[in-house]
Amino acid sequence: MSKDNIVIREITKADDKQLAKVIRHVLLEFGVPKVGTAYADAALDCMMETYNNAKAIYFVIDADGAIIGGAGIAxxxxxxxxxxxxxxxxxxxxxxGTGLGRKMMQTCLEAAKNLGYKQCYLETLPYMTAATKLYKKTGFRALKGPLGNTGHYSCNVWMIIDL
Structure with missing residues (x-):
């Protein structure tokens, strides 16, 4: 896989099936519970539709037509x-470990600013250590409890960043 052929771009309808498969694969790889996490989200099978509004956006990592990752803001x-x-x-x-995580974070946080957000929140699990390290490097700070109502009650690491 050549870095020259990898792009971060907005999701399209054609990406939905591949992306759902990627997300479920990664969640299973890390042993994430199937309930109370993104695994159970109905949105996984219709990501383009889910993020197709004025206050949300989703990006995929496209490697020669193969989706190898993604992240979004809502x-x-x-x-x-x-x-x-x-x-x-x-x-x-x-x-x-390729620098794509850092690029994706920059892309998402810049999009969040452009959408008018002042803070960005996230939830994760304690054993997602590489992700948590990236979040901290980006400037996210730990919270003592959850914000909002994500429905992801199995996630017990909460972080936020001022934009």
Whole structure:
């Protein structure tokens, strides 16, 4: 896989099946519970439709037509103020450790600013250590409890960044 053929771009309808497969594969790889996490989200099978609104956006990593990861921004349900949520940031092994995570974070946070958000929230699991390290490097700080109403009650690491 050549880095020259890898792009971060907005999701299209044609990406939905591949992306759902990527996300479920990564969640199973890490032993994430199938309930109370993104695994159970109905949105996984219709990501283009889910993020097709004025306050949300989803990006995929396209490697010569193969989707190898993605992440998105959407309003944090149940939150007060201009708070978005970094959602469904998952990469296949071939995308990890390549700098794509850092590029994806920059892309998502810049999009969040452009959409008018003032803070970005995320939830993860304690054993997603590489992701948590990236979040901290990006400037996210730990919270003592969850914000909003994501429905991901199995996620017990909560973080936020001011944009």
């Amino acid at each position: 309003p944090l349900e149940g939150a007060e103020g201009a708070v978005c949520e970094l959602q469904k940031m998952y990469f296949l092994p071939e995308a990890r």
